Amino acid sequence: MKLTLAFSPVVCSLVPYVLLTEAGAEFDTLNIDMSRDEHHSPEYLRINPKGKIPTLIIDGYPLTENVAIQIWISRTFPQAGLLPQDPLEQAKAISIMSWCAAGLHPKITQQARPERYCAIEGTADSVKALGSESLFEMLAIADTMLAGREWFLDQFSCADVYFYWIFRRSGFLKPDLARFTHCVAHMQRVEMRPSVQKLLAFEAEVKAQFALVK
Ligand SMILES: N[C@@H](CCC(=O)N[C@@H](CS)C(=O)NCC(=O)O)C(=O)O
Structure with missing residues (x-):
């Protein structure tokens, strides 16, 4: 399964990043610089016409809405125990x-x-x-x-x-x-x-990359 998370520092894509990490899932990220309005670029709007972050692209299917993404991660990786069974x-x-x-x-x-x-x-x-x-x-x-x-x-x-x-x-x-x-x-x-520590380090890395291209 190929997973790509549309991610931007500070915003709510933090949540699926942490949950995928908790689940031990393999995923990559599509880093979006919102300060340069990349979430409204034609390329991104083709993925998510709502122009919002996050989107989780699952084998080519762009799943939107944070709650749906969180439930999908929890059900796909039940061993991580991210949602109770009861x-x-x-x-x-x-x-x-x-x-x-x-x-x-x-x-x-x-x-x-x-x-x-x-x-x-x-x-x-x-x-x-x-x-x-x-x-x-x-x-x-x-x-x-x-x-x-x-x-x-x-x-x-x-x-x-x-x-x-x-x-x-x-x-x-x-x-x-x-x-x-x-x-x-x-x-x-x-x-x-550890999942949040990983996120914080990754977020700092992406922020630094965005500062370099400005
Ligand atoms: N209903 C969406 C909302 C997502 C959302 O508003 N994301 C913010 C970042 S935290 C965003 O993309 N904002 C860009 C904008 O509104 O222009 C969800 O729950 O996933």
Whole structure:
């Protein structure tokens, strides 16, 4: 099986990169420099007409949407135990992944790209403030979910990796996250995993390559 992950530093392609690594899958990456708008190039739009990262190309088929990619990886490499087998436990993991995709992620985008939410001049700060208020409300819920626990579920799962990305990305935009102590401890635990260490090293390498071509 040939696997290619469309990857860009900092963004949510981190999640499938870590999961494929956890699974011991062989894969390569198609590195996309979003600062040069490569995700809107004709070549990339032929792969993913939505112009979004990530895409996982599986034997030539471009699978899009992070939650679908995560479920595919988990089911294809069941020995990695990335999704629980028990139907309710599995649904709990998918519930958290869906919340990351549909609840939390759009609030991050609202801060990074306020112009997409309101075109009226002078409103960017207000759009960002509303986005961060709502993001903080959701992070407070996640903090309660993680209180006294190592992972969201009884075992490490996809949900931990997706939420790790959300929390890390939120920190880049608004570094005042120290009050979410359980989320901070969770982030530190996730970062101790060899798969995440590999991702961090790879991300730094790709960032350096992109800086060289600028
Ligand atoms: N619904 C998609 C959203 C993916 C997404 O928004 N990715 C961001 C990076 S984190 C992106 O490609 N942004 C480019 C853009 O919106 O122009 C998914 O869950 O995979």
